[in-house]
Amino acid sequence: MDASITPLRHGGLSLVQTTDFFYPLVDDPYMMGKITCANVLSDLYAMGVTDCDNMLMLLSCSNKMTDKERDVIIPIIMRGFKDAAEEAGSQVTGGQTVVNPWMTIGGVATTVCQPNEYILPDNSVVGDVLVLTKPLGTQVAVNAYQWLDQPERWNRVKLVVSEDDVRKAYQRAMFSMARLNRTAARLMHKYNAHGATDVTGFGLLGHANNLARVQKQEVGFVIHNLPVIAKMAAISKACGNLFGLLQGTSAETSGGLLIALPREQAAAFCKDIEKQEGYQSWIIGIVEKGNRTARIIDKPRVIEVPAKDRDGELW
Amino acid sequence: MDASITPLRHGGLSLVQTTDFFYPLVDDPYMMGKITCANVLSDLYAMGVTDCDNMLMLLSCSNKMTDKERDVIIPIIMRGFKDAAEEAGSQVTGGQTVVNPWMTIGGVATTVCQPNEYILPDNSVVGDVLVLTKPLGTQVAVNAYQWLDQPERWNRVKLVVSEDDVRKAYQRAMFSMARLNRTAARLMHKYNAHGATDVTGFGLLGHANNLARVQKQEVGFVIHNLPVIAKMAAISKACGNLFGLLQGTSAETSGGLLIALPREQAAAFCKDIEKQEGYQSWIIGIVEKGNRTARIIDKPRVIEVPAKDRDGELW
Numbered sequence: 001m002d003a004s005i006t007p008l009r010h011g012g013l014s015l016v017q018t019t020d021f022f023y024p025l026v027d028d029p030y031m032m033g034k035i036t037c038a039n040v041l042s043d044l045y046a047m048g049v050t051d052c053d054n055m056l057m058l059l060s061c062s063n064k065m066t067d068k069e070r071d072v073i074i075p076i077i078m079r080g081f082k083d084a085a086e087e088a089g090s091q092v093t094g095g096q097t098v099v100n101p102w103m104t105i106g107g108v109a110t111t112v113c114q115p116n117e118y119i120l121p122d123n124s125v126v127g128d129v130l131v132l133t134k135p136l137g138t139q140v141a142v143n144a145y146q147w148l149d150q151p152e153r154w155n156r157v158k159l160v161v162s163e164d165d166v167r168k169a170y171q172r173a174m175f176s177m178a179r180l181n182r183t184a185a186r187l188m189h190k191y192n193a194h195g196a197t198d199v200t201g202f203g204l205l206g207h208a209n210n211l212a213r214v215q216k217q218e219v220g221f222v223i224h225n226l227p228v229i230a231k232m233a234a235i236s237k238a239c240g241n242l243f244g245l246l247q248g249t250s251a252e253t254s255g256g257l258l259i260a261l262p263r264e265q266a267a268a269f270c271k272d273i274e275k276q277e278g279y280q281s282w283i284i285g286i287v288e289k290g291n292r293t294a295r296i297i298d299k300p301r302v303i304e305v306p307a308k309d310r311d312g313e314l315w
Numbered sequence: 316m317d318a319s320i321t322p323l324r325h326g327g328l329s330l331v332q333t334t335d336f337f338y339p340l341v342d343d344p345y346m347m348g349k350i351t352c353a354n355v356l357s358d359l360y361a362m363g364v365t366d367c368d369n370m371l372m373l374l375s376c377s378n379k380m381t382d383k384e385r386d387v388i389i390p391i392i393m394r395g396f397k398d399a400a401e402e403a404g405s406q407v408t409g410g411q412t413v414v415n416p417w418m419t420i421g422g423v424a425t426t427v428c429q430p431n432e433y434i435l436p437d438n439s440v441v442g443d444v445l446v447l448t449k450p451l452g453t454q455v456a457v458n459a460y461q462w463l464d465q466p467e468r469w470n471r472v473k474l475v476v477s478e479d480d481v482r483k484a485y486q487r488a489m490f491s492m493a494r495l496n497r498t499a500a501r502l503m504h505k506y507n508a509h510g511a512t513d514v515t516g517f518g519l520l521g522h523a524n525n526l527a528r529v530q531k532q533e534v535g536f537v538i539h540n541l542p543v544i545a546k547m548a549a550i551s552k553a554c555g556n557l558f559g560l561l562q563g564t565s566a567e568t569s570g571g572l573l574i575a576l577p578r579e580q581a582a583a584f585c586k587d588i589e590k591q592e593g594y595q596s597w598i599i600g601i602v603e604k605g606n607r608t609a610r611i612i613d614k615p616r617v618i619e620v621p622a623k624d625r626d627g628e629l630w
Contacts, residue, residue, distance in 0.1 A: 004409045015369050094319045098419055100417045102416060104415060
């Protein structure tokens with residue numbers, strides 16, 4: 001499960017709690033704070049929890065930063081984290097900061113729930129479909145953006161993408177990672193989700209397998225469609241399937257929820273979330289009889305998700 | 316306050332939560348795990364909370380460790396952490412591990428409480444006395460132990476302490492840091508404590524000042540007695556008041572609780588904790604009228620706390 005559930009001594013309540021920390025991956029400290037917060041909260045949202053009672057922030061500052069850099073950057077990161085927590089209806093009440101050569105950033109998200117406030121992930125049945133709420137390709141986009149300053153890397157991909165493509169994909173990835181999965185968590189209740197996980201470091205296939213493994217029924221997940229930030233599939237191919245983006249092994253940061261929904265509800269779920277947030281979701285696969293594993297078909301359909309610029313309508 | 320208190324949506328309950336992480340400071344990985352856990356829990360105990368519902372563990376492994384070292388050491392640290400959590404009647408349900416050049420280790424402690432289960436720290440009144448539940452000097456002991464391998468440092472202190480003194484002090488410090496403040500938290504309720512804090516990185520005076528600052532009444536704390544692990548005061552003096560041990564500025568790790576108690580209850584508190592655990596506590600100061608600060612008198616009485624070896628009766 002993405003978060004731990006601990007029964008409490010008090011009237012049927014449970015403590016739902018998760019922690020995560022990682023290394024910075026975008027160059028905008030405010031967005032980095034938001035992404036970190038969204039990423040921590042995502043584990044709660046994957047359990048269908050919509051309200052986070054409390055957050056803590058965990059920070060290792062790099063000792064390679066000057067005092068000036070630290071005094072400027074750290075408060076901006078903290079503001080991003082705090083703003084995202086407030087957007088989530090939560091609050092940041094504490095945390096801890098230490099020094100280490102490599103900067104790390106993360107947090108703790110905690111909520112106290114009645115049993116109807118969370119959704120166990122293990123109830124998918126044959127005939128369900130799988131919905132994904134954010135496009136794949138954040139790792140490729142972040143790396144490609146860094147390659148703009150590394151001619152030897154850039155030369156390998158410049159035949160398939162323009163610098164502008166990469167900058168737009170990076171923006172799209174950054175805003176996608178900072179987006180909360182909270183509406184998706186709310187709609188999991190409305191559309192009777194049978195279980196979900198969030199797609200992060202193990203990539204789509206890794207997390208799909210983790211979700212398949214815990215199912216009560218003898219089911220398997222088959223994925224047919226891969227929604228990918230525009231041009232990132234081309235970059236991955238040009239680099240010899242770099243990161244395994246089309247094999248589902250490319251790590252994502254603060255990715256979408258992968259949700260098993262009753263077939264007849266899935267389209268309505270996707271329509272509803274798009275109406276509320278202006279972002280597409282996709283039906284990417286099905287639940288069939290199986291041995292609790294997940295696979296991607298041989299030639300999955302790649303759905304190019306337009307990387308509108310920041311002023312584009314979809315933002 | 317040492318822990319955050321968040322009112323919950325459910326029937327008068329509050330979420331009490333704290334996080335802490337730091338660098339390893341003893342060479343026994345099992346004890347290091349226990350110390351880390353005791354140190355995190357201590358923030359709850361300082362609030363009079365006796366039961367921790369859930370713990371998470373936070374780890375940065377050093378990339379300078381070999382795979383072999385990592386595979387041996389990390390599980391032992393985790394076992395120490397887990398054993399201490401179980402000793403506290405809690406459990407470890409999750410956590411996160413990353414890699415960084417410097418190892419850090421820490422955790423999150425969370426509990427859900429009714430209002431009578433925690434004690435706000437701000438109710439001390441003139442006439443209260445201050446009790447400390449562990450001796451000072453852990454930082455000096457840990458450093459002196461490291462100096463055994465550094466002749467140029469060792470030469471400065473070998474006139475005042477023997478190698479055996481230092482090894483015993485180090486053992487005493489290690490077991491003291493690994494000891495839970497849980498019994499002290501329980502007895503805070505029994506003896507009507509007016510507030511407490513735990514003594515850690517800011518040293519005795521720093522934490523006494525933090526506690527004094529939040530008092531509702533116009534009080535001040537005056538500290539007359541300094542219980543110090545045997546010989547550590549001599550080392551500090553021999554090194555020109557190193558770390559400011561006798562000024563109350565020497566950092567402690569997983570130190571004791573500093574508790575404001577009604578004068579007539581303090582002796583019974585100390586007697587009770589010694590009866591239950593076999594460890595002394597000390598009345599170290601008084602609460603008088605003041606401007607919400609703390610001070611140590613000019614020539615405090617240094618109480619040498621014997622550093623029995625591991626097999627000694629006090630262990």
